[in-house]
Amino acid sequence: GAGVSQTPSNKVTEKGKYVELRCDPISGHTALYWYRQSLGQGPEFLIYFQGTGAADDSGLPNDRFFAVRPEGSVSTLKIQRTERGDSAVYLCASSLTGYTEAFFGQGTRLTVV
């Protein structure tokens, strides 16, 4: 596809469950970012991948959050033991390199009930 694709667009899960959110970056983009946006707030940085490795995971709030990018393309954000406070829109972005403009996907709205 031409842009960053995120699936699912909406996810409702019960408290305590495990969820996976997927991001397909723009083809050829080596850098990939995850952000979390709570209602009424700007997005907050979670993690940055350069290729297959996490170059900066300083924004992950705790060890329930984990992300992978095994082949340097698709990335999955994994949340264990979900809590109601995890409800937010999770945004993914990619860029050609770490020093070029990043382009954002449409986000996944996660609701923990």
Added chain:
Amino acid sequence: KQEVTQIPAALSVPEGENLVLNCSFTDSAIYNLQWFRQDPGKGLTSLLLIQSSQREQTSGRLNASLDKSSGRSTLYIAASQPGDSATYLCAAPAGGTSYGKLTFGQGTILTVHP
């Protein structure tokens, strides 16, 4: 640590008005500054990216300026239209190894009524 603040938090104007959205940032050693638009329930659409060496960027009815020394940027929207209604976010690189690690403001919710 970079902090970004946007004023006002919300703005309601009649169609046709020219308006200014403000953004301030604490760390002036930025590579660039970016303005985004976000429609309800949607992702972010990049409007303008100003490099640190530039003073302003223009796209159609939008003009963004950057003053690194004062830590400020403004987004000027000319002849506003109802279709401009959205949340406008500014963002600056948070520092470190990547331009894509951004610190966002909380946004300005713009409503343009007919």
